[in-house]
Amino acid sequence: MADVGVLGLGDMGAALAQTLLTAGFDTVVWNRTSSRADALVGAGAHWADTAEAALGAADVVLVCVDDYAATDSFLKTPQAESTLRGRALVQLSSGSPRQAREGKAWADGMGAHYVDGAIMAFPSEIGGRETTIVASGDETGFQRAEPLLRALAGNTAYLGSDAGLASALDQALISGVLGTILGVVNGVLLCEAGGFPAAQYAEILGGFMTTLGAQAQAVARRAAEGDYRETQAALRTWARALEHAAETTREAGASDEVARFISGLFRRAVEAGHGDHDIAALIEVLRKPAADG
Ligand SMILES: NC(=O)c1ccc[n+]([C@@H]2O[C@H](COP(=O)([O-])OP(=O)(O)OC[C@H]3O[C@@H](n4cnc5c(N)ncnc54)[C@H](OP(=O)(O)O)[C@@H]3O)[C@@H](O)[C@H]2O)c1
CATH class of the missing domain: 1.10.1040.10 (N-(1-d-carboxylethyl)-l-norvaline Dehydrogenase; domain 2)
Known part of the structure; x- marks a missing residue:
């Protein structure tokens, strides 16, 4: 098992994956457009051919794509859902409090530990001691993701078990x-x-x-x-x-x-x-x- 999976390698997702690699975490990556992973794979990341392969390969999975609709397109499939039991799933794509709460209810049903996080920084600030990520949702999920989140943002804070708090x-x-x-x-x-x-x-x-x-x-x-x-x-x-x-x-x-x-x-x-x-x-x-x- 890798330490972490990163799904979505746009400007922000790539910065997250690169920072985790630099911090020494064994990292699996997946992106819809595979070429965006080339530099990360060159830097030591493992490429997963599909979202479900990435989900199955790591204990803690970070998602960072455009929005919840994009997330649903690869997480709400029978193949992906069958890999979710026991995973700590951290949704870092922007959304609304309602979407975060609905996301947690769905993940609870899959047996996953769901955390919604909001990144309050630009990609160039990821990895900084002062950088802020706020998170809310499943407390066990947060505890398992916490060392990774702290490597990404020194000023990481857990707001509580209501998944909508971070987005609000x-x-x-x-x-x-x-x-x-x-x-x-x-x-x-x-x-x-x-x-x-x-x-x-x-x-x-x-x-x-x-x-x-x-x-x-x-x-x-x-x-x-x-x-x-x-x-x-x-x-x-x-x-x-x-x-x-x-x-x-x-x-x-x-x-x-x-x-x-x-x-x-x-x-x-x-x-x-x-x-x-x-x-x-x-x-x-x-x-x-x-x-x-
Ligand atoms: N950039 C920032 O400063 C910043 C700061 C805080 C929070 N955020 C949040 O971070 C998230 C990502 O932002 P970003 O700056 O990385 O955006 P971005 O550079 O435009 O990247 C978008 C990512 O979403 C993926 N994506 C879009 N639609 C998809 C779909 N239907 N299926 C699968 N993948 C899909 C893209 O995949 P492809 O490569 O295949 O297109 C790409 O990996 C957003 O929710 C944003 O609000 C960004």
């Missing part, structure tokens, strides 16, 4: 990062529209962002606790600033959709009586389905 945290953290990045890109647009050098904005932003972490934590806490009374800038004040920003990009003949989208949420919160409250009160608007959804 991953989605929430990605939302924070992408929301910030979208705001930054729109900031460049506002520089262009307002006549401020965007390169200088990029320089200034670094220092400006150092205070964002603490502010973001305070907003998240208030939203989670439902107490919006404490604020230094009321929601109605922010709402006005956004309307001005939308105006600036419109006047420059550019898109105002980012500022308009955000200001629409703020307007709804003001209309719902949160004008004097902290920005965290936006959660009250978002908890209801959108009118067009």
